[in-house]
Amino acid sequence: MPNIKLTSFGATQEVTGSCHLLNIGGFRLLVDCGMFQGDRDNYKKNWEELPFDPKDIDAVILTHAHLDHCGRLPKLYARKYLGKVYATPPTIKLSRIVLEDSFYIMNEKAMKLHLPKLYSLTDVRKVFVSWEPVDYYKKVELSPDVSFKLHNAGHILGSSIVEIKAGDKTIVFSGDIGGEHMPLVKDIDYISKADYVISEGTYGNRLHEHFDNRNEKLLEAVKRVTSNNSTLLITIFALERTQDILKVLNDYYEKHLDFSVPAFLDSPMAWNATKIYKESLNYLNEEAQESLKTDRDIFKFPHLSITNNVRQSKNINSVSPPKIILAGSGMAEGGRMLHHFSRYLGDAKNHVLFMGFQVPGTLGHKILNGSFDFNYYGRSIKIEAAVDQIDGFSAHADKAALLKWIGHFKQPNKVLLSHGDKDVLEDLATSVREKFNFDTEIIKYNTNITLN
Numbered sequence: 159m160p161n162i163k164l165t166s167f168g169a170t171q172e173v174t175g176s177c178h179l180l181n182i183g184g185f186r187l188l189v190d191c192g193m194f195q196g197d198r199d200n201y202k203k204n205w206e207e208l209p210f211d212p213k214d215i216d217a218v219i220l221t222h223a224h225l226d227h228c229g230r231l232p233k234l235y236a237r238k239y240l241g242k243v244y245a246t247p248p249t250i251k252l253s254r255i256v257l258e259d260s261f262y263i264m265n266e267k268a269m270k271l272h273l274p275k276l277y278s279l280t281d282v283r284k285v286f287v288s289w290e291p292v293d294y295y296k297k298v299e300l301s302p303d304v305s306f307k308l309h310n311a312g313h314i315l316g317s318s319i320v321e322i323k324a325g326d327k328t329i330v331f332s333g334d335i336g337g338e339h340m341p342l343v344k345d346i347d348y349i350s351k352a353d354y355v356i357s358e359g360t361y362g363n364r365l366h367e368h369f370d371n372r373n374e375k376l377l378e379a380v381k382r383v384t385s386n387n388s389t390l391l392i393t394i395f396a397l398e399r400t401q402d403i404l405k406v407l408n409d410y411y412e413k414h415l416d417f418s419v420p421a422f423l424d425s426p427m428a429w430n431a432t433k434i435y436k437e438s439l440n441y442l443n444e445e446a447q448e449s450l451k452t453d454r455d456i457f458k459f460p461h462l463s464i465t466n467n468v469r470q471s472k473n474i475n476s477v478s479p480p481k482i483i484l485a486g487s488g489m490a491e492g493g494r495m496l497h498h499f500s501r502y503l504g505d506a507k508n509h510v511l512f513m514g515f516q517v518p519g520t521l522g523h524k525i526l527n528g529s530f531d532f533n534y535y536g537r538s539i540k541i542e543a544a545v546d547q548i549d550g551f552s553a554h555a556d557k558a559a560l561l562k563w564i565g566h567f568k569q570p571n572k573v574l575l576s577h578g579d580k581d582v583l584e585d586l587a588t589s590v591r592e593k594f595n596f597d598t599e600i601i602k603y604n605t606n607i608t609l610n
């Protein structure tokens with residue numbers, strides 16, 4: 159039987175930069191190659207040389223299209239990786255949008271940090287011609303000893319759990335695990351047989367609010383704009399959360415035809431991603447499929463405008479309240495929302511809604527935690543608007559959902575935890591040991607783990 163060794167080069171005791179290398183008797187299989195994100199020091203890690211030679215990699219599997227999982231793929235090609243990247247068809251389409259957007263953002267970051275370009279547009283295109291689409295549950299043979307299957311991770315459209323057969327061993331990578339009862343994607347697949355489980359643990363120490371409350375809270379804010387004659391700003395993440403929110407708003411507007419408050423989706427990237435949701439309807443859950451029988455477009459409703467260019471974005475300002483603006487970025491680290499903040503944060507009537515967890519250090523986190531002023535290109539704006547957060551639309555499983563998924567395995571040799579901050583993973587590891595009595599280890603950066 160082949161010797162199997164796991165070495166991780168990212169998402170080790172942190173939440174970004176997912177990159178796991180399996181060496182199966184000399185066959186080198188990489189699962190994800192994501193970008194490091196967060197503060198300046200973390201971003202700089204993307205410029206460090208990869209601690210392995212991409213030329214030696216035999217195959218890459220991508221679990222899903224989030225940047226912290228796919229962002230360093232072009233760098234692999236810049237360093238002469240010549241093989242394929244296996245992923246589901248929606249992951250391939252969404253990654254294209256994410257990688258194109260990231261190319262320009264990374265160039266700006268490089269200039270600011272006085273660093274060379276991370277990779278060229280040619281390297282990004284090399285990724286685009288190397289995709290190998292794989293549907294869920296289809297077995298792919300990579301070598302006489304190595305095969306894999308993708309299962310639904312219920313996290314974002316097309317997201318996968320990877321089940322790898324290496325000789326007589328089964329190794330399961332969770333990728334990112336979805337929240338429960340997501341508005342659009344199907345609920346996660348549970349797997350019972352594995353020798354080794356590599357699980358994410360992003361929210362391994364906390365519970366999300368109940369999914370019933372998230373829609374109610376969003377719609378309350380939506381309805382409040384009419385009584386206040388105000389503007390509601392909703393910060394969005396382009397993948398999944400935008401489409402989830404559009405679906406909830408769609409259902410409300412379609413049912414309340416007298417509700418005519420103009421809504422603006424001010425994010426071309428989010429709209430491009432939404433088009434891919436529309437092309438991938440068989441990946442959506444039963445409820446969404448059911449809605450499609452009566453509503454041809456579950457993301458577009460009366461009074462919703464899509465802005466495609468800067469001029470249209472600026473024109474939103476001339477529309478009198480009440481109005482609703484959805485724009486990125488999700489943690490207010492950039493994007494068109496900053497311009498809207500400058501216009502609307504100073505008025506106590508208005509309302510900002512952050513749609514999910516805000517990483518410490520981001521502007522979103524500062525505003526949510528009582529920052530008094532907003533600095534807009536040197537101009538200080540006093541924050542008077544109400545600020546709120548809805549965390550129930552998170553595409554990530556909370557602690558209860560993670561334990562439910564891990565607990566489904568029948569006595570694995572070991573559970574290995576990644577993709578979570580150190581204290582969060584320690585909390586999750588303790589619960590996994592106490593609840594299921596599984597041997598559990600937290601993965602450390604560039605440290606070999608034998609899986610035999």
Ligand SMILES: [Zn+2]
Nearest residue numbers: 222224313334
């Ligand atoms: Zn993710």
